[in-house]
Amino acid sequence: MRNILWKRTDQEGHDACRFARAGGQSIIEGRAAFRQGPAAAGLAYRLVCDSEWRSLQASVTGWIGERDIGVFIQGSQDGSWCVNGETIDGLAGLQDVDLGFTPASNTNAILRLNLRVGDEAETTAVWLDTDDWTVKRLPQAYRRIDSYAYEYRSPLHDFRTILLVEKFGVVVEYPGLWIARSIM
Numbered sequence: 314m315r316n317i318l319w320k321r322t323d324q325e326g327h328d329a330c331r332f333a334r335a336g337g338q339s340i341i342e343g344r345a346a347f348r349q350g351p352a353a354a355g356l357a358y359r360l361v362c363d364s365e366w367r368s369l370q371a372s373v374t375g376w377i378g379e380r381d382i383g384v385f386i387q388g389s390q391d392g393s394w395c396v397n398g399e400t401i402d403g404l405a406g407l408q409d410v411d412l413g414f415t416p417a418s419n420t421n422a423i424l425r426l427n428l429r430v431g432d433e434a435e436t437t438a439v440w441l442d443t444d445d446w447t448v449k450r451l452p453q454a455y456r457r458i459d460s461y462a463y464e465y466r467s468p469l470h471d472f473r474t475i476l477l478v479e480k481f482g483v484v485v486e487y488p489g490l491w492i493a494r495s496i497m
Contacts, residue, residue: 315483316497319416323490324348330417332483337364339424341417349443352378358412366425368410371418373441384441386410386448394439396448403450404439411438411451416476416484416491419465424482428457 319328326347333340339362346355356375362368371386387395394404408425412418418438426434433456440451454466463476477486485493 315481317483317485318494318496319491320494321347321490322492326354327494328415328417328491330415332417332420332481334364338362338369339364339366339421341421343415343417345415347414349377352380354378354414356382356414358415358417360410360412360418360421362421362425366421367408368421368439371410371412371441373412382446384446384448386439386441388439394448401448404448407437407439407450409436409438409453411440411453413441413443416487419476419487420478420483422453423455423463423476423478423484426455428455428463430457430459432457 314334315332317330321327324347328343328345330341330343341360342358344357354377356373358373360368360371369388373382373384375382385397392406393400409422410418422436428434433454435454438451438453440449442449452468456464458464461478465476466473474488476484479485479496
């Protein structure tokens with residue numbers, strides 16, 4: 314479907330990602346390399362969604378400096394979420410996984426919401442917080458401004474920006490953080 318290479322704009326880094334379909338599922342997978350504080354980070358990620366872009370599972374493996382990272386997030390039929398096999402309270406019923414370090418996981422929410430121009434939706438994501446590498450709830454809001462722009466808000470962080478997307482819906486610019494260098 315799509316391959317994209319993002320460049321980090323706030324510090325050194327890149328993210329190579331592909332969006333694909335397999336067996337009735339939508340798959341987002343990539344490799345990100347960037348600076349996290351004083352250390353280099355190398356992370357592989359995979360996010361599996363159903364055909365409507367509802368998140369089913371996600372994994373992140375790799376390292377940041379000397380620290381190994383291994384996170385597996387799994388949704389269940391009853392709507393609960395487990396992280397590395399442990400059920401996390403307060404996440405039941407959530408439909409999006411936000412990996413926190415890549416714009417790839419804003420794309421799945423945009424595609425799932427399928428907003429018309431002028432429409433807005435509030436949602437809460439299963440969020441991998443890269444400050445402490447734990448999984449939490451993250452309230453979010455998306456408002457479609459035009460065919461290629463969404464206002465994104467994270468009330469928890471008092472954060473607001475305009476995400477630019479291409480025709481399919483892949484984020485091509487996350488101001489202050491990421492910009493697409495090539496899309497194939």
